[in-house]
Amino acid sequence: MKIKLNKPNIKIPKITIYGIDVIKNLGFFALYIIITLLAITLIIAPSIKKFKQTQKKYFEAKYEFNMVNNQYNKTLNELKMLKKENAKILNAFRRDFNINNFKNFASQFMEITSIEKNGTKPFKKDFLTTIYFVKSKINSPKDFYDFIDALKNYKYIVKVYFPINFQKEGKKILLTLKLEHYRLKNPKALKAEEKAH
Amino acid sequence: MRVYSFVKPKKKPLLKEDTKLWLIFITISFILYISFGLFLEIKSYLFKKETKELYNQTLTLKHKIIELNKQKEFIYTQKALYEDIMIKNQLVKQQIQNLLDLIPDPITLEKFYIDHNKLIIYGITPTKDVYNLLMLPPLESIFEQTITYFYELPNGWYKFKSENFIKSEDENQTE
Numbered sequence: 501m502k503i504k505l506n507k508p509n510i511k512i513p514k515i516t517i518y519g520i521d522v523i524k525n526l527g528f529f530a531l532y533i534i535i536t537l538l539a540i541t542l543i544i545a546p547s548i549k550k551f552k553q554t555q556k557k558y559f560e561a562k563y564e565f566n567m568v569n570n571q572y573n574k575t576l577n578e579l580k581m582l583k584k585e586n587a588k589i590l591n592a593f594r595r596d597f598n599i600n601n602f603k604n605f606a607s608q609f610m611e612i613t614s615i616e617k618n619g620t621k622p623f624k625k626d627f628l629t630t631i632y633f634v635k636s637k638i639n640s641p642k643d644f645y646d647f648i649d650a651l652k653n654y655k656y657i658v659k660v661y662f663p664i665n666f667q668k669e670g671k672k673i674l675l676t677l678k679l680e681h682y683r684l685k686n687p688k689a690l691k692a693e694e695k696a697h
Numbered sequence: 698m699r700v701y702s703f704v705k706p707k708k709k710p711l712l713k714e715d716t717k718l719w720l721i722f723i724t725i726s727f728i729l730y731i732s733f734g735l736f737l738e739i740k741s742y743l744f745k746k747e748t749k750e751l752y753n754q755t756l757t758l759k760h761k762i763i764e765l766n767k768q769k770e771f772i773y774t775q776k777a778l779y780e781d782i783m784i785k786n787q788l789v790k791q792q793i794q795n796l797l798d799l800i801p802d803p804i805t806l807e808k809f810y811i812d813h814n815k816l817i818i819y820g821i822t823p824t825k826d827v828y829n830l831l832m833l834p835p836l837e838s839i840f841e842q843t844i845t846y847f848y849e850l851p852n853g854w855y856k857f858k859s860e861n862f863i864k865s866e867d868e869n870q871t872e
Contacts, residue, residue, distance in 0.1 A: 528719035539730035547737035554744040561751040
C-alpha cells in the first residue's frame with residue numbers, strides 16, 4: 501500500500517508597497533545583519549583584540565626604551581663630565597715614564613746623581629708599577645717637601661716610598677728614595693674601547 | 698491554437714534591480730569588513746615588528762649602560778688610586794717632618810734611614826742623658842722596640858745609633 505504524502509503548500513505571501521517586495525528586502529536585510537555579525541565575530545573582533553594587545557606591548561616597549569635611552573644619555577653625560585673633571589689623572593695614568601723628563605722636573609728641587617730602574621710588576625687588575633731608586637743631593641729637607649708637593653701637579657703618577665735615606669754630606673744632604681710610577685696596563689686597548697661608545 | 702500578444706516580449710533579467718543592489722551592498726560590506734580586518738592585522742604586524750626592534754635597541758642600550766658604568770667605575774678606581782698615592786706622599790712628607798721635629802737642639806743628626814717598620818738614626822749627642830731625656834721618650838712612645846748604641850768620641854760627646862722597630866702590618870703599596 502502506498503502512502504501518498506501531500507506536499508506542504510507553503511507560500512510566502514507577496515507583500516508589495518509601491519512595487520517594493522517587502523519580504524524579499526527583509527530577507528536581504530536579515531542576510532546583511534547575519535553577515536555583519538559573523539564578520540564582527542570572526543574577523544574584526546579577533547583582529548581588534550590582537551591589535552590592542554600588540555599596541556599595548558608596543559607602547560610598553562617604547563616606554564621602556566625611552567626610559568633606558570634617558571638613562572643611557574644620563575650615564576653618558578656623567579661619564580663625559582667625569583672624564584673632563586679627571587682628565588689630568590686619566591692622562592697621567594696613560595703615560596709611560598720618561599727618566600729625562602723626571603730629571604728635568606726634579607732638578608728644580610734636587611740634584612739627581614742616579615736613577616736606577618728596579619723592575620715592573622702588575623698592580624691590581626689594570627695597573628703596572630715600576631720601581632726606581634733615586635739618589636740625589638738636596639740643600640735642605642724643604643727641597644724634599646717641595647718635591648713631594650710638586651708631584652701633585654706632575655704629568656706622571658709617582659709615589660715616593662720607603663726606604664728613604666737622609667745622610668749629611670758637607671753642606672748638602674744625600675737623599676736616597678724609592679719611587680713608584682703607576683700607569684695603566686693597556687692604555688691603547690682602553691682608548692679603543694672608549695672610542696667605541 | 699496559437700496565442701498572440703499585443704505586447705512585445707521583454708528580456709527578463711536574471712536578478713531584479715533591488716536584488717542586484719542588495720547583493721552589491723552586501724559584497725561591498727563584506728569586502729570592507731575583510732579590508733578592515735586585514736588593515737588591523739597589518740598594523741598589528743607592524744607594531745610587533747617595531748616592538749621587537751625597540752626591544753633589541755633597549756637591550757643594546759642596556760649593554761652600553763653596563764659598559765659605561767664599568768668605565769665610570771674604572772675612572773673612580775683611577776681617581777681613588779691617584780688620591781691614595783698623593784695622600785701617601787703627603788704622609789711620607791709628614792713622617793719625615795715629624796722625625797726632624799723630634800730631634801732636639803743639642804743633638805745633631807747625621808743620617809737616618811726610614812723604612813716601613815723601622816727607623817735607624819745616626820747622630821751625635823753631648824751626653825747620654827740629653828739623648829735619654831729629650832729623644833728617647835718620644836721614640837719609645839712611637840716604636841715598640843728601641844735599641845740605642847753609643848760610641849764615645851774623643852771630645853767626650855757620643856755618637857749614637859738608634860734602631861727603632863714597629864710591628865705593624867705593612868700597609869705597603871696600597872695593594
